[in-house]
Amino acid sequence: MLRSCVCLQNGGSGKRRSSSVEDASSCRSSEIERVGASMQTTTLGSNGQPQTLTPPTSTRASSLLQLFQRKGWCKHFRKPLRGMSATRAEKTIRAAIFIQKWYRRHQARQEMRKRCNWQIFQNVEYACEQDQAELYKFFNDLIKHMPQAIEAGNKGQTSKQSIGPEKSATLYEETGEMARIQLELPIQKKHIDLMIDVFRKKRGNRLHPKYVCMILREAAKCLKQMPNLWMVSTAVSQQVTICGDLHGKLDDLLVVLYKNGLPSASNPYVFNGDFVDRGKRGLEVLLLLLSLYLAFPNAVFLNRGNHEDSVMNARYGFIREVEGKYPRNHKRLLSLIDEVYRWLPLGSILNNRVLIVHGGFSDTTNLDLIKSIDRGKYVSILRPPLMDGEALEKAEWQQIFDIMWSDPQASQGCKPNALRGAGVWFGPDTTELFLKRHRLSYVIRSHECKPNGHEFMHDNKVITIFSASNYYAMGSNKGAYMRLNNQLVPHFVQYISAASQTKELSFKQRMGIVECAALKELAVRMREHRDELEADFKKYDPDDSGCITISKWCFVMENVTKLGLPWRLLRDKLAPGTDSQCVNYVRTLDLLDTDVIMEAEADGTSVMDALYANKASLETIFNIIDADHSGEITLDEFEKAIDLLVAHMPGVYSKDEMLEKCRMMDLNGDGKVDLNEFLEAFRLSDLSRKEQQEEYLRKRSTCQRPSESVTRLADTISRNTLVVEHDIDPTDCEAKVVGQKS
Amino acid sequence: MADVPKREVENVEFVFEVMGSPGEGIDAFDLGDALRALNLNPTLALIEKMGGTKKRNEKKIKLDEFLPIYSQVKKEKEQGCYEDFIECLKLYDKEENGTMLLAELQHALLALGESLDDEQVENLFADCMDPEDDEGFIPYSQFIQRLMSDPVVFD
Numbered sequence: 001m002l003r004s005c006v007c008l009q010n011g012g013s014g015k016r017r018s019s020s021v022e023d024a025s026s027c028r029s030s031e032i033e034r035v036g037a038s039m040q041t042t043t044l045g046s047n048g049q050p051q052t053l054t055p056p057t058s059t060r061a062s063s064l065l066q067l068f069q070r071k072g073w074c075k076h077f078r079k080p081l082r083g084m085s086a087t088r089a090e091k092t093i094r095a096a097i098f099i100q101k102w103y104r105r106h107q108a109r110q111e112m113r114k115r116c117n118w119q120i121f122q123n124v125e126y127a128c129e130q131d132q133a134e135l136y137k138f139f140n141d142l143i144k145h146m147p148q149a150i151e152a153g154n155k156g157q158t159s160k161q162s163i164g165p166e167k168s169a170t171l172y173e174e175t176g177e178m179a180r181i182q183l184e185l186p187i188q189k190k191h192i193d194l195m196i197d198v199f200r201k202k203r204g205n206r207l208h209p210k211y212v213c214m215i216l217r218e219a220a221k222c223l224k225q226m227p228n229l230w231m232v233s234t235a236v237s238q239q240v241t242i243c244g245d246l247h248g249k250l251d252d253l254l255v256v257l258y259k260n261g262l263p264s265a266s267n268p269y270v271f272n273g274d275f276v277d278r279g280k281r282g283l284e285v286l287l288l289l290l291s292l293y294l295a296f297p298n299a300v301f302l303n304r305g306n307h308e309d310s311v312m313n314a315r316y317g318f319i320r321e322v323e324g325k326y327p328r329n330h331k332r333l334l335s336l337i338d339e340v341y342r343w344l345p346l347g348s349i350l351n352n353r354v355l356i357v358h359g360g361f362s363d364t365t366n367l368d369l370i371k372s373i374d375r376g377k378y379v380s381i382l383r384p385p386l387m388d389g390e391a392l393e394k395a396e397w398q399q400i401f402d403i404m405w406s407d408p409q410a411s412q413g414c415k416p417n418a419l420r421g422a423g424v425w426f427g428p429d430t431t432e433l434f435l436k437r438h439r440l441s442y443v444i445r446s447h448e449c450k451p452n453g454h455e456f457m458h459d460n461k462v463i464t465i466f467s468a469s470n471y472y473a474m475g476s477n478k479g480a481y482m483r484l485n486n487q488l489v490p491h492f493v494q495y496i497s498a499a500s501q502t503k504e505l506s507f508k509q510r511m512g513i514v515e516c517a518a519l520k521e522l523a524v525r526m527r528e529h530r531d532e533l534e535a536d537f538k539k540y541d542p543d544d545s546g547c548i549t550i551s552k553w554c555f556v557m558e559n560v561t562k563l564g565l566p567w568r569l570l571r572d573k574l575a576p577g578t579d580s581q582c583v584n585y586v587r588t589l590d591l592l593d594t595d596v597i598m599e600a601e602a603d604g605t606s607v608m609d610a611l612y613a614n615k616a617s618l619e620t621i622f623n624i625i626d627a628d629h630s631g632e633i634t635l636d637e638f639e640k641a642i643d644l645l646v647a648h649m650p651g652v653y654s655k656d657e658m659l660e661k662c663r664m665m666d667l668n669g670d671g672k673v674d675l676n677e678f679l680e681a682f683r684l685s686d687l688s689r690k691e692q693q694e695e696y697l698r699k700r701s702t703c704q705r706p707s708e709s710v711t712r713l714a715d716t717i718s719r720n721t722l723v724v725e726h727d728i729d730p731t732d733c734e735a736k737v738v739g740q741k742s
Numbered sequence: 743m744a745d746v747p748k749r750e751v752e753n754v755e756f757v758f759e760v761m762g763s764p765g766e767g768i769d770a771f772d773l774g775d776a777l778r779a780l781n782l783n784p785t786l787a788l789i790e791k792m793g794g795t796k797k798r799n800e801k802k803i804k805l806d807e808f809l810p811i812y813s814q815v816k817k818e819k820e821q822g823c824y825e826d827f828i829e830c831l832k833l834y835d836k837e838e839n840g841t842m843l844l845a846e847l848q849h850a851l852l853a854l855g856e857s858l859d860d861e862q863v864e865n866l867f868a869d870c871m872d873p874e875d876d877e878g879f880i881p882y883s884q885f886i887q888r889l890m891s892d893p894v895v896f897d
């Protein structure tokens with residue numbers, strides 16, 4: 001479409017060369033150039049550098065340019081055309097400048113919207129992670145405040161104990177389509193090819209549960225023999241490839257394997273954690289990675305990430321995924337997966353020079369200590385093992401947390417990571433000391449999504465690599481993998497999977513998809529605080545007019561959600577159709593009550609859902625409270641635990657609600673609660689809460705319909721966040737090689 | 743301190759948060775984009791005059807240095823309106839029917855004024871332009887309308 005102009009054949013690269021007059025006789029702009037040539041204008045290239053079109057400038061030209069810059073010159077040019085070609089030329093140049101200016105502003109605004117969406121995704125994600133970390137702290141406090149629990153804990157887990165059902169336990173038949181392939185040990189390349197072929201399909205991509213168990217069990221068995229830190233070397237292969245977070249994005253994993261080849265002695269891979277959660281194909285990613293490890297044991301190195309943890313999986317979707325795919329066997333599979341998690345090594349050291357860990361490190365990280373830990377104790381990093389000698393345990397946990405959860409920061413120093421609730425933020429000074437102390441050259445880590453799939457920090461000593469493209473939404477970011485040569489000099493390959501889906505869309509449409517996905521996530525998170533929001537809004541609206549000032553609106557939003565977002569920017573989306581003078585907060589609340597948002601909430605998992613889903617956590621709580629192992633707890637004891645829970649999870653349940661739950665639990669009225677009543681009570685009270693909400697909404701919807709603009713916005717969100725499933729085609733990717741940053 | 747209303751200072755703070763690093767401010771290379779994100783529309787020449795650089799990592803601009811720049815650029819009135827554009831593009835409208843050759847517009851954007859590069863022109867047309875008809879003509883008024891109908895970022 002853009003190459004039809006004849007003039008451009010002589011110089012369409014943006015660098016101007018004089019056009020041939022004969023060819024361009026019909027082209028107006030070249031006529032202007034001819035005139036311009038005689039005036040000897042200079043133009044500014046897109047980098048702002050002046051470029052002379054033709055030899056020597058005359059004073060006339062420079063005065064023309066000055067004319068453009070002078071204030072009010074546009075008024076000067078509203079005089080009617082006098083038919084002089086000079087004026088026409090000036091007009092045309094002026095038009096060009098205007099359009100270019102507007103275009104640059106258009107771009108800058110798009111960039112700002114993009115960053116705003118990014119910040120929404122990131123802040124909501126980290127706020128949810130914070131919740132999980134709070135749960136961990138709650139456990140920690142429980143143990144601290146219930147000293148009997150320490151003794152009780154001696155019946156806790158050690159690595160010698162094996163958790164999970166015995167090999168002889170039965171598998172149940174699953175209904176629905178199942179892949180007809182057969183696998184056996186030892187896993188070989190031919191099995192890998194079969195698995196990839198099966199997993200690629202959008203239907204019939206489930207392995208028989210007996211094969212899933214086989215792979216998980218065998219992998220755990222092999223991983224158990226490995227040290228805490230893999231020792232990786234490029235002595236044989238002369239190179240190595242490193243991948244970051246995959247988060248259930250099977251299409252990205254297949255793109256990497258397609259572009260970079262399957263692992264082998266000459267093509268080793270390190271996978272740096274976070275294989276599951278959020279994406280829909282976490283189980284396939286995990287099984288494929290474990291199978292690659294079993295088939296090429298000296299060429300595949302799997303590091304544990306903070307999402308290789310059942311407490312995280314309960315919240316971020318992996319447990320639901322497994323439940324959905326294997327409804328009759330998920331418990332068994334999940335406990336086998338736990339076995340794999342606890343034996344995944346915690347990181348890798350490459351050529352004794354480069355550390356590869358999922359999160360990062362802190363000023364107290366000690367690799368010797370990490371090498372000596374009994375890592376098998378930590379089935380979940382967020383649920384501490386109960387052992388005596390509490391003080392020692394804490395230091396050990398700290399070490400593991402720090403390498404799994406930390407993030408680099410630009411400023412100096414090392415401080416607790418308040419955003420995530422676990423690990424630290426480490427500065428360039430921390431990095432320098434750490435590298436010196438351990439005699440390392442640099443560190444490769446993952447854990448944070450980056451728009452280009454990778455990022456250098458701390459004077460190129462900390463490299464982030466993130467391999468899940470389209471992580472937040474289609475078109476939100478590229479993924480990347482790293483290749484290091486024998487001198488450990490990196491280059492990167494960036495890609496987007498399912499590229500054809502995004503290529504067909506215009507930039508505006510792509511932006512719309514990302515924006516709607518961001519809004520949806522934000523709205524779901526806001527729903528968790530709906531009652532608080534309503535109460536606070538009403539506080540500032542004594543006349544019950546439904547409107548408050550924009551500053552008050554922004555204040556309430558931040559005060560309740562604590563998400564640190566640019567609320568002014570979001571106002572037109574979250575209170576659609578209102579102006580900046582008077583924000584109709586009822587629309588904000590109505591938006592939260594629309595079907596699309598409520599469905600999205602039901603799809604996800606709240607922190608309480610996660611707590612219940614993680615039955616083992618509840619059992620642990622029960623066992624801690626039940627200090628004398630009677631199998632029952634008194635309501636008194638439970639009240640103490642409530643105090644702690646409420647302290648850590650404000651706004652989720654009030655103390656009164658919890659006490660009510662207590663009384664509900666005591667089904668036979670004898671003042672004591674056994675484990676089953678305990679578990680039932682959580683489930684029931686959550687259920688009744690949901691039912692109450694639905695009842696309330698049903699009543700509302702019959703008397704008040706939401707405004708046009710809210711309905712329209714909800715429709716837009718619904719349309720734009722629709723995902724169509726296809727077979728995976730790894731060749732459908734857009735990849736680019738990025739060289740070393742000097 | 744420049745006389746910038748409090749609400750606008752909040753907007754500037756957000757832009758600084760997004761584009762800059764804490765304590766250091768923004769890179770002078772990003773001065774233009776920062777101003778544009780705040781609803782201003784300076785030319786490249788003006789940006790350079792106000793202290794923008796051509797390369798990264800040459801200079802940083804802190805918030806209190808930025809505010810007077812913002813104030814001054816805001817005062818520049820040559821924003822241009824819809825009619826101005828149409829008047830200029832009419833020069834290309836030989837048949838006087840509201841259309842012009844896409845190639846001519848493209849050439850102007852690439853060659854004249856503060857020219858754009860190929861990729862920018864492609865993006866611009868992908869976003870705001872109808873596809874050209876068989877003879878390469880496009881209706882320019884719609885193009886200008888779309889270009890100007892950017893939703894406002896900040897209030």
